[in-house]
Amino acid sequence: MMRRRKILAGASLLPFLTFGEAGARLPSPEIGFGSFPENLPGLPETAADVVIVGSGAAGLAAAVEARKAGRSVIVLEKMGSIGGNSGISQGLMSVPGTPVQEKLGIHDSPDLFAADMLKESYCGHPGRVRLMAEKALETYQWTEEELGVSWKPDHLEKEIEASVARAAVIGSGSGAGLIIPLYERARALGARFEAGMRVERIITNPKGVVLGVLARNVRSGALMRFRARFGVVLAAGGFGADIDFREFCNPRLSERVGTTTQPGSTSEVLRAAAKIGAWIIHLQYISCIPDANPDEKGWGSCWQFTRYCAGAQGIWVERNTGRRFTNEMGSAADRTNAVFDALREEKDLIAIADARAVRHPRSGIFTEEDVKTLVARGYVTEFDTLESLADELEMPLESLRQEIEAYSQAVQRGDPYDRMGRRIEKGAEPMGEAPWYAAPLTAKVLSCSGGIAIDLRARVLSVENDRPIPHLYAAGEITGGLHGVGYLGSCGLLDALVFGRIAGREAAKHEKDQTEASALL
Numbered sequence: 038m039m040r041r042r043k044i045l046a047g048a049s050l051l052p053f054l055t056f057g058e059a060g061a062r063l064p065s066p067e068i069g070f071g072s073f074p075e076n077l078p079g080l081p082e083t084a085a086d087v088v089i090v091g092s093g094a095a096g097l098a099a100a101v102e103a104r105k106a107g108r109s110v111i112v113l114e115k116m117g118s119i120g121g122n123s124g125i126s127q128g129l130m131s132v133p134g135t136p137v138q139e140k141l142g143i144h145d146s147p148d149l150f151a152a153d154m155l156k157e158s159y160c161g162h163p164g165r166v167r168l169m170a171e172k173a174l175e176t177y178q179w180t181e182e183e184l185g186v187s188w189k190p191d192h193l194e195k196e197i198e199a200s201v202a203r204a205a206v207i208g209s210g211s212g213a214g215l216i217i218p219l220y221e222r223a224r225a226l227g228a229r230f231e232a233g234m235r236v237e238r239i240i241t242n243p244k245g246v247v248l249g250v251l252a253r254n255v256r257s258g259a260l261m262r263f264r265a266r267f268g269v270v271l272a273a274g275g276f277g278a279d280i281d282f283r284e285f286c287n288p289r290l291s292e293r294v295g296t297t298t299q300p301g302s303t304s305e306v307l308r309a310a311a312k313i314g315a316w317i318i319h320l321q322y323i324s325c326i327p328d329a330n331p332d333e334k335g336w337g338s339c340w341q342f343t344r345y346c347a348g349a350q351g352i353w354v355e356r357n358t359g360r361r362f363t364n365e366m367g368s369a370a371d372r373t374n375a376v377f378d379a380l381r382e383e384k385d386l387i388a389i390a391d392a393r394a395v396r397h398p399r400s401g402i403f404t405e406e407d408v409k410t411l412v413a414r415g416y417v418t419e420f421d422t423l424e425s426l427a428d429e430l431e432m433p434l435e436s437l438r439q440e441i442e443a444y445s446q447a448v449q450r451g452d453p454y455d456r457m458g459r460r461i462e463k464g465a466e467p468m469g470e471a472p473w474y475a476a477p478l479t480a481k482v483l484s485c486s487g488g489i490a491i492d493l494r495a496r497v498l499s500v501e502n503d504r505p506i507p508h509l510y511a512a513g514e515i516t517g518g519l520h521g522v523g524y525l526g527s528c529g530l531l532d533a534l535v536f537g538r539i540a541g542r543e544a545a546k547h548e549k550d551q552t553e554a555s556a557l558l
Contacts (some may be wrong), residue, residue: 084552085108085111085264086109086268088110088268089269089270092112092232093122093123093216094534095514095534096121096272097112097220099537101223101541106541107545108267114233115235115236115273116232116233116299117232117233118232122274122299122529123529124216125213125336128206129206130204130531130534131528132177132204133173138201143193144201151166158523165493166519173535179534185218186208188207193206194402196526199525199527204526234254235255235305236251237251237305237309239269239313245499245506248265248552266550267546268509268545270511270537271306271511271512272533272540274298274513275514276303276307278296280292283485286487289377295329310511310515314499315490315500315509316490316499319488319518320485322522324370325483326373327375329478329481331478336481337416341398341400342398342474345400347365350394351388354387354440358436362379363457364457386479387432387477388475389473389475391472392471392472393469394466395408395474426475443456446467485514486517486520486522487517488515488516489517491516491536494543495512495540496509507551508551510544512533512540514529
């Protein structure tokens, strides 16, 4: 019998880089955040024109642009390998106006894309949203022309909240197909990478000008100073794996809630920015994937069955009642809240689909063969009859039949919506064809919409006067204000690339080394 299990979080990373050995050992490795002086005597130091914290899509894009501008670059990565959450993502990027949309006859525009984002976010920054939408197509073309990224030529994915299908699909099927070319391009241009270096403090002079960072070697405990002659770019990602911090921001997200993120998604760089007066906004807005499988680590792949089969043309039910509990294709926020409400009452939740829904998933890339793979791996269970499904899962058969019949009748009548408010799409089929398929479902943390406030030039804003903190930039998930309350899917990679490139160019623009006259360095 499928039972609610404790959700575990974890993910594999791309094994590109090994830990560095540089750095001086402090008298006590237990010295905590913010308790050491920046000018610690004998502290080893290295310098670059631009120091970038984080090696996901945002950090790598910044590295490429800063090097193209002729600046020396050091990229610091806390983990033992590069890529961050970008490397383990699903490899989808929302872009209006691609050749694939044109081939499929889909009419889209930056304005429609921005409208979708603003509608879903409720409080997203209009300027940032519009800038990202306007730069989406040129960014997509840049990945092809400069990086050599391969995108599927005839497939798009449609996010539930999007007006049209616009999510381009990386040919490799994951974010690694973007991260590897980005990394190779940055290395070819001469960027230097230091893995296993955890940034713990941002160094400023008495006037608040950013001079560099202090980082600790995570293996040896040694501390090292990284001088940034022209600028520091913060691209360290979100805090989805930082249980204490995220629970403080949103008490629902305790250790019982899993995450799709890699284990390096923690808050120390965000805290370091706050310590020097950076505006931190929207921290409570943490988006979750409401259709994850509790038996899979990290993101997994069973969510695609739960969304594209059971969500689109099946039903989500409470196991003990056999009743539906939400609109399976509603907004991510509504579905997540419904799942959390049920889990708070310790209810088991099951996604159910029949053979028709499995044969025709509502997806451009997820297929019936993928469902068979999930069955073989034990994440989806196949049943010969609805009776055997109800018996094995200990569900009330009559209630289950009533829910299936109510949905099927709505389809046969041609109703625009079913009784839970789910839109009945053109070509939808009634449920009833065996075999039947079922999988447990839960919610997991997906991304953090809150973080550092930036302007349209990726400059970090000060909480003291709302003006840019000199020589400090940020991009990607570590920033806040773009997504707000709701999250429009397949926008994370685009956000990282657009503002990562801007941050790298802006940091490289400075012509004077601001660290020369600093007594701190």
